[in-house]
Every structure is written in structure tokens, then in C-alpha cells.
Amino acid sequence: MWKRVKYHVPDALVVSQRQTGTNIYTLTIACREIATEAKPGQFVHLRCSSGLDPLLRRPFSIYQVERKEGLVSFCYQVVGKGTKLLSRVKEGTFLDVMGPLGHGFETELCGKRVGLIGGGLGIAPLIFLGQELAKNNEVQGFWGGRSKVMMPQLAVTSDFPYFLATEDGSAGHRGLVTELVEQWLQQETPDQLYACGPRPMLAAVAQLARSKEIPLQVSLESVMACGVGACLGCICEKAGADEEKRLKVCQDGPVFWAEEVQWDGEN
Amino acid sequence: MEKIEQVDLSVNLAGLKLKNPVMTASGTCGFGEAYEDFFSPAALGALVVKGVTLQPRKGNPTPRLVETAAGLLNAIGLENPGVETVLAEYLPPLASYNVPVIVNISGNTLEEYGELAARLSTCSVVKGIEVNISCPNVKEGGIAFGSHPATAAKVVRVVKANTDLPVIVKLSPNVTDIVEMALAVEEAGADALSLINTLLGMAIDIKKRQPILANVTGGLSGPAVKPVAVRMVWQVAQRVKIPLIGLGGIVTAADALEFIMAGATAIAVGTGQFVNPRCCVEVIAGLAEYCRANEVKKISELRGVAWNGGK
Ligand SMILES: Cc1cc2nc3c(=O)[nH]c(=O)nc-3n(C[C@H](O)[C@H](O)[C@H](O)COP(=O)(O)OP(=O)(O)OC[C@H]3O[C@@H](n4cnc5c(N)ncnc54)[C@H](O)[C@@H]3O)c2cc1C
Ligand SMILES: Cc1cc2nc3c(=O)[nH]c(=O)nc-3n(C[C@H](O)[C@H](O)[C@H](O)COP(=O)(O)O)c2cc1C
Ligand code: FES
Numbered sequence: 181m182w183k184r185v186k187y188h189v190p191d192a193l194v195v196s197q198r199q200t201g202t203n204i205y206t207l208t209i210a211c212r213e214i215a216t217e218a219k220p221g222q223f224v225h226l227r228c229s230s231g232l233d234p235l236l237r238r239p240f241s242i243y244q245v246e247r248k249e250g251l252v253s254f255c256y257q258v259v260g261k262g263t264k265l266l267s268r269v270k271e272g273t274f275l276d277v278m279g280p281l282g283h284g285f286e287t288e289l290c291g292k293r294v295g296l297i298g299g300g301l302g303i304a305p306l307i308f309l310g311q312e313l314a315k316n317n318e319v320q321g322f323w324g325g326r327s328k329v330m331m332p333q334l335a336v337t338s339d340f341p342y343f344l345a346t347e348d349g350s351a352g353h354r355g356l357v358t359e360l361v362e363q364w365l366q367q368e369t370p371d372q373l374y375a376c377g378p379r380p381m382l383a384a385v386a387q388l389a390r391s392k393e394i395p396l397q398v399s400l401e402s403v404m405a406c407g408v409g410a411c412l413g414c415i416c417e418k419a420g421a422d423e424e425k426r427l428k429v430c431q432d433g434p435v436f437w438a439e440e441v442q443w444d445g446e447n
Numbered sequence: 448m449e450k451i452e453q454v455d456l457s458v459n460l461a462g463l464k465l466k467n468p469v470m471t472a473s474g475t476c477g478f479g480e481a482y483e484d485f486f487s488p489a490a491l492g493a494l495v496v497k498g499v500t501l502q503p504r505k506g507n508p509t510p511r512l513v514e515t516a517a518g519l520l521n522a523i524g525l526e527n528p529g530v531e532t533v534l535a536e537y538l539p540p541l542a543s544y545n546v547p548v549i550v551n552i553s554g555n556t557l558e559e560y561g562e563l564a565a566r567l568s569t570c571s572v573v574k575g576i577e578v579n580i581s582c583p584n585v586k587e588g589g590i591a592f593g594s595h596p597a598t599a600a601k602v603v604r605v606v607k608a609n610t611d612l613p614v615i616v617k618l619s620p621n622v623t624d625i626v627e628m629a630l631a632v633e634e635a636g637a638d639a640l641s642l643i644n645t646l647l648g649m650a651i652d653i654k655k656r657q658p659i660l661a662n663v664t665g666g667l668s669g670p671a672v673k674p675v676a677v678r679m680v681w682q683v684a685q686r687v688k689i690p691l692i693g694l695g696g697i698v699t700a701a702d703a704l705e706f707i708m709a710g711a712t713a714i715a716v717g718t719g720q721f722v723n724p725r726c727c728v729e730v731i732a733g734l735a736e737y738c739r740a741n742e743v744k745k746i747s748e749l750r751g752v753a754w755n756g757g758k
Contacts, residue, residue, distance in 0.1 A: 186484040188724045227722070232517040232670045232698070236721055278485075278724055403512045405519060405721045410481035411474070412497075412523050413512035426505065426526070 186281055186408065187213040191274040195251060197267075201329040203258040204301075205267050206243070212250030214279045218242050220309035221284030221376075221399055221435040224252065225407035227276040228262035228269075238262045239404050239430070241305035241376070242280060243332065255304040255332040281407050285309050285374055285397050285435050290316045292371040296342075297322045297361055297385050299377025303332050305399055306376055314340040320364070324357025324381070358384045365392050375399070386438040396438040402429035417442035454738040455745040456731070458492070460690050460713050461613040461638035463547055463575055465492035468707065468746060469731045472694050472717030473498050473551035473577060473617070474523065478537040479544060485724040488544040490731060492713060496537070498551045498579050499567075501559045503529035508661040513650050518671030518696075519718050520648050522662035525553055530566055538572045547574035549615065557605045564609040576612050578602060580632075581619025581644035593619035593644075596631030603635035615692065617641040620672075620679060629683040641692040641715065642683060643676045669718040670696040677709050684710020684751060698722060700733020707746070708753040 192211040200206050214224060225237040244253035258267050269275060287309070294317055298306040303323050310319050321342030325331040328344075328351040343360045344352025353360055358381060365388060375385045376399035389396035402414035409431035416427050419442040427433060427440065456467035470493040471479075478496045479488045488494050506526025513520045527533070533550075541548050550567050554560035560578065567573050580602055581593035592598050599616070606614050616632045618625065620643040629640055645666025650659045658664075676695025684691050693711030697703050698719040706714045719726040734746060743749060 188485050190723075232722075234514060235517055235519065235669055235718070236514050276723075403510050405512050405521070405718075406475070406481065407721075408481045408484075408724070410477045411512070411521070411721065412477075412506065412526050413521060415506070415509065415511070415526070 185217050186279060187217075188278045189213060190276045192277045194269055194271050194273050194275055196271055197269055199267075200255070200333045201331065202327070204255065204330060204332065205258070206253060206255050206333060207266070207269070208244075208251050208253040209275055209277065210250055211252050211277060214242075214252050214277065215245050215247050215250045218245050218252060218280040218308075219284035220287060220312050221305050222280035222282050223407075223434060224254065224277050224279035225281055225404070226266075226278070228266040230276070234262045234265070236405055237278065237407060238266070239281070239407060241399070242308055243304040244308060255301065257301050257330070278407065282430055282434050283432060285399070287312050289313060289372065293318045293320075293368070294372045294374065295320050295322060295361065295364065295370045297324075297357060297373065297375040297377070297381075299324045299357055299381040300326070300330065301332065302375075302377030302381075302399070304376075306374060307332065309374060311339050320370070322357050322361050322364070324360075324377070357381065358388065361385065362388060365394075370394060372396070383443050386441070386443055389438055397435050398438050398441065399434045400429050400436060400441070401434065404430050406430070417444065419443070454735045454743070455747075456735060456738075458712050458747055460493075460692070461575075461615070463493065463613055465547065465713060467492040467731050467734070468713040469703070469727055469734070470549070470692065470713055470715040471495050471720070471727060472715040473579065475717040475720050478533075479541055479548075482720065482724055486728045488541075488546050490728050491546050493547040493549050493575070494541065494544065495549045495551055495577055495715060496541075497527055498525050498553050499527050499530050499533050499563065500525055500553050500555075501530055501563055503527065503532065510659060510661055511665075513659045513665070515648070515650055515667065516671060518667050518669040519721070520650055520660060520665035520667050521645070522660045522665035524662065530563055534566065534570055538570050542572050548572050549575040549577050551577040551579050551617070552606075553579045554602075557601060560602050561605040561609045564606040564614075568610040568612055573612065575615055576606060576610055577615040577617050577641060578606050579617050579644065581617055581621070593628075594622055596628050599628060600631045600635035603632045603637050607636040613638040615639040615641050617644055618679075619644050620675060620695075621647045625679045626682050626686050629687050633687045633689050637689060639690045639692060639712075640683065640687065641694065642679050643672070643695045646672050646675065668695065670698055670702075672696050673702060673705075677705050680706055680711050681709040681753070685754060697730065698726060700730045700737060703730050703734060704737060704749065707749050708751065710751040710754065712747070712750055
């Protein structure tokens with residue numbers, strides 16, 4: 181059973197804001213409510229400005245949590261109006277946040293071997309997940325991106341080993357992260373896989389997992405308005421017999437079992 | 448001057464006694480459960496739930512949303528589980544909220560409107576029916592009824608013939624003459640009016656050189672539409688005798704006051720909830736605060752005060 185606990189904190193203190201790559205920032209806020217409740221894979225819906233444009237909140241996955249200190253971090257890329265304004269938010273100011281929202285990754289595993297596959301900013305929630313899972317499991321990370329400077333800061337992943345792939349060859353394997361995963365799966369049979377990243381990457385991982393019959397959880401993205409299941413704006417197609425029912429990415433997800441999702445010839 | 452201790456926020460909306468004039472806008476709070484973690488629906492004047500159709504509807508493909516300057520375009524396409532499931536699963540739990548529930552209905556035919564009204568009237572939780580004649584997203588439905596006074600009036604007569612509950616008619620702003628529409632549905636027996644529904648709009652992705660919404664067009668809501676909505680409430684309120692629910696872009700109590708001063712008896716918050724999940728309760732508190740600060744004993748005294756230039 182998922183305990184439903186969501187908070188709206190209109191004045192969370194910005195503890196730090198650092199640029200860590202090309203258009204990539206790490207933002208830390210003080211928000212004990214969210215830090216206490218957050219599960220890997222959940223997200224926070226935050227306002228990038230207090231004005232009416234941009235109007236809506238923007239969703240960001242939880243990247244790091246310091247439960248004792250009550251701190252929550254995000255790693256984000258500037259892609260448009262909202263993230264540009266967010267990148268200008270200064271330490272010592274306040275942000276209006278809502279969270280933790282959504283249904284996170286399954287973490288109740290013990291003594292298992294698991295693989296985490298992250299592409300671009302999709303690595304962010306997997307860092308939090310990996311740290312939680314590494315307490316009781318053997319975790320292997322696979323991080324991919326266009327270039328080293330377009331990935332979240334990786335130093336924080338010392339809790340478990342990871343392989344890197346970049347399309348420009350600036351770090352690790354030159355190529356796609358899924359190539360590394362494919363090689364790994366030829367030698368290893370992990371108990372579970374987790375993935376977050378661009379849709380084509382997820383589709384490729386879903387196919388690999390299916391062919392090897394390894395359970396896979398994916399974290400999806402969608403355009404969101406409410407973030408709490410009210411507007412029905414964020415839905416994605418559900419696979420299988422129950423396809424009349426649609427999945428709300430914000431509430432039923434963003435994390436789903438790969439077989440729940442209709443990949444529709446994408447893989 | 449005497450100091451006001453207790454402000455009376457209650458209003459009478461076509462026989463429905465609301466403890467305050469603040470309602471949710473249909474389609475922006477699901478069936479009341481979505482914002483439960485942020486405020487209790489019991490605080491509301493009334494809860495207006497998601498638009499319901501006779502058969503389940505899958506809604507439109509995605510993208511269904513795109514943000515525009517101070518606004519939101521949506522093309523949800525009336526996704527809902529259908530009236531049968533709504534009656535069986537969604538409405539009964541709302542009894543515990545202790546708030547009047549108003550169900551918003553949409554039909555493809557006059558018969559469907561009639562059947563929806565009849566079936567919903569059997570549910571004791573339902574205290575009013577809001578008739579959506581204006582949803583611009585559903586090709587064969589909404590727009591055709593909402594854009595002609597005579598057709599709109601027919602819908603109202605059918606709904607009235609099938610229910611004893613107060614019937615609120617939600618008007619589309621996408622018409623040449625909003626007053627003509629309002630008078631036609633009042634004449635047909637509407638007990639109250641909601642205005643406005645969303646304004647038909649669209650947005651184009653200049654990189655892909657194609658419309659952003661899968662449905663091409665969508666309904667515009669949010670602060671961007673507020674001046675249009677206030678103007679329509681102002682025009683209609685001075686011509687009809689039935690009460691009005693004003694909505695469109697309300698985010699703050701000041702926005703709500705504009706609608707009330709333009710002639711609305713009650714107001715609804717839609718997109719504002721997406722911006723601030725506690726928008727409804729903050730608007731309620733803000734209204735009380737305004738009344739106290741301005742020595743207004745009853746919020747209903749403010750209705751239409753702007754008509755005579757505030758004198
Ligand atoms: C559950 C969830 C978790 C997320 N976590 C992170 C994260 O940890 N780090 C991060 O950097 N981003 C994350 N995102 C994406 C992030 O929300 C968007 O990048 C952000 O909303 C863009 O806002 P903007 O105003 O800057 O861009 P806009 O001006 O709104 O759009 C600019 C461009 O970005 C595209 N875009 C907008 N929203 C999204 C989206 N949701 N996904 C993909 N492209 C989008 C638009 O199509 C457009 O081309 C997440 C999204 C979701 C749904
Ligand atoms: C996501 C979304 C879904 C909506 N669904 C409905 C609906 O089912 N029926 C209806 O009559 N109006 C619907 N509306 C219109 C709103 O109830 C309201 O009339 C409009 O959004 C203007 O108010 P606002 O600016 O406060 O949102 C919807 C609006 C939005 C944004
Ligand atoms: S974002 Fe509104 S339902 Fe998911």
C-alpha cells in the first residue's frame with residue numbers, strides 16, 4: 181500500500197544552487213516534510229517564478245535526500261522558460277514546492293543484483309534509487325548521455341559501481357548506454373532492472389529486459405499541469421487487456437513496470 | 448464604525464445554500480480526491496466534479512496540454528469513466544466530505560443529456576447538475592449545442608424535464624453574443640449560469656512546424672482569459688435574473704472579487720489550483736479578509752457593486 185502524503189511548502193529555502201555542467205544545475209532546498217517522505221522515483225512540482233508566466237509548476241525528480249538535515253536536491257537541465265528562471269534562483273531565497281508526488285520505484289529488495297540504466301537527466305532519480313538499493317543489494321549503474329558535461333554530477337555515486345557511455349566519447353564508452361547494458365546482460369542475469377531517460381532509450385531497455393525475462397521498472401515523463409491526478413493531462417497508453425484504462429504519469433507513475441506501458445512498435 | 452467580528456460568506460445559488468461562494472471548476476480537481484492532501488473539500492462552498500458522459504470516454508491523444516503566456520491550453524477530450532461507474536464508484540465516497548456536489552454533464556445528443564440528468568438525480572450526493580454545452584474539444588458534441596441559442600435552449604429543456612435538482616448551464620465564450628445565449632437558456636428554465644468555459648485556441652511548435660496539441664485546438668484557461676470572463680459576467684449579470692457562477696483565471700481573492708463585483712453570486716477556481724494547490728481555501732480566506740477590512744458584513748452585498756461605478 182502506498183501511503184499518500186504530499187505537502188505544499190510555499191517557502192522552501194534555497195540552500196544551494198550550483199552549475200555543474202553545460203546548462204546543468206544542482207539545486208538544494210531545505211524542506212523537512214519532503215525529505216522525510218521522499219521515495220526514489222518520486223518528484224517535486226515546483227514553481228520557477230512567483231509571477232503568472234510561466235504559470236504552471238515544473239516537475240523534477242528527487243536526486244538526493246539528506247533526511248537528517250531535511251534537504252532535498254534536484255539536478256536539472258535548462259531547456260526553456262521555466263528552467264531558465266529556475267537557474268537564476270539564488271541561495272537564501274525561497275521556492276514554492278509541492279511533493280513528494282507520484283509513485284516511486286520498488287525498493288523493497290534484499291540480497292539482489294540489480295541494474296540501473298539512466299540517460300541524460302534521467303540519471304538523477306537513479307542516483308537516489310541506487311543509494312537506497314545499495315544498502316541491501318548489489319547495484320550496477322549504467323549512465324549515458326550526449327557528453328560528459330551534459331550529465332548529472334557523478335561523484336555522488338560512490339555507493340555503487342557504474343559504467344559510462346557518451347555519444348561524443350568524452351567519457352567512458354563512445355556510444356549508447358544500451359550497448360553497455362546489452363553486453364552486461366550477455367554475462368549477467370540480474371534480478372531486476374530500473375531505467376529512466378529518453379523514451380527511445382526506455383523502449384530499447386524494455387526490449388532487452390523482455391528478451392531476457394528480467395523485471396524492469398521505467399520512469400516516464402509527460403507534460404504535466406496539476407501533478408496530482410486532477411487534470412488528466414499527463415496520461416500514457418496502457419498495454420494489455422485493460423487498455424481502456426489509461427495511466428496517469430503523475431499519480432499512477434511516473435514509475436511503471438515496463439509491461440504496463442504500451443510501447444507501440446517503439447521497440 | 449462597528450467592527451465586524453464574523454463575516455457572512457454564505458450565498459444562495461438557485462436554492463443551494465453555500466457556506467461560501469468558492470467552488471472548484473469542473474475538470475480541474477477530478478472527483479474531489481486529487482487535492483485532499485492539501486485541503487479538505489469540506490471547506491468549499493461546493494465541489495464541481497469532472498465532466499461526465501453517458502459512456503466511458505478515452506479522451507484525446509497526447510499532447511493534451513500546452514502552457515501559453517499566463518494561460519493553459521487543454522484538449523483532454525472529456526476523458527471519464529462514464530456515468531455508471533461514476534455513480535457506483537466515484538460519487539458515494541463524496542458523501543463523507545459534507546459539501547454540496549455538483550456534477551458536470553456532457554452529451555452527444557439531447558437524449559444523452561436527458562438520461563444523464565435523470566440517472567444522476569437518483570444519487571443523493573448530487574445537489575446540482577452543471578450542463579456543459581460548451582466544451583470545444585469534442586467534435587460531435589459540445590460546440591454545436593453551445594453556439595446556437597435555440598439548440599442550447601433545447602438541451603436545457605430536456606435536462607430540466609429529467610431532474611428536480613438545480614440546473615446550472617455552463618456557457619461557452621466562443622459565441623458572438625453571450626447575452627443572447629444567456630437569455631435563451633434562462634428562458635428555457637436554467638436555474639443558474641456558469642461562465643466562462645475555455646476559449647478556443649491553439650499553439651504551434653515552430654521547430655516541428657506543426658500544432659503542439661494532438662487535437663490541434665484546445666481550450667484556453669488561466670489568468671490570460673480573466674478579463675474576457677469578467678466582461679462576460681458583467682454583461683450577462685445585468686440582463687438575467689438567475690444567479691451566476693463566475694470563473695476564468697481566478698488565482699487570488701482579488702480576482703474572485705472582480706467577478707463578484709461584476710455580478711457573480713459564486714465563483715469557481717480551475718487552473719488556479721494547478722498553480723497553487725491551496726488556491727480555493729486561500730481565496731476563501733482572502734474574501735473574508737477583504738470583507739473585514741472593508742466593513743462588509745455579508746459577501747452577497749458585494750454582488751454587482753461595480754455596476755454603478757462603485758458609488
Ligand atoms: C516526473 C518528471 C520528472 C522530471 N525530472 C527531471 C529532472 O530531474 N531533471 C530535469 O532536468 N528535468 C526533469 N523533467 C523534465 C522537466 O520537467 C522539464 O524539462 C521542464 O518542465 C521544462 O520546463 P521549461 O519551462 O524550462 O521548458 P518549456 O519552455 O516548458 O519547454 C521547453 C522545451 O522542453 C520540452 N519539455 C517541456 N517539458 C518537458 C518534459 N516534461 N519532458 C521533456 N521535455 C519537456 C518542451 O517540449 C520544449 O521543447 C522531469 C519531468 C517529469 C514529468
Ligand atoms: C484540464 C481542464 C479540464 C477541464 N474539463 C472540463 C470539463 O470536463 N467540463 C467543463 O465544463 N469544463 C471543463 N474545463 C473548463 C473549466 O471548468 C473552466 O471553465 C475553465 O478552465 C476556466 O476557468 P479557469 O481559468 O479557472 O481554469 C476544464 C478545464 C481544464 C483546464
Ligand atoms: S498532471 Fe494532471 S493528471 Fe497528471
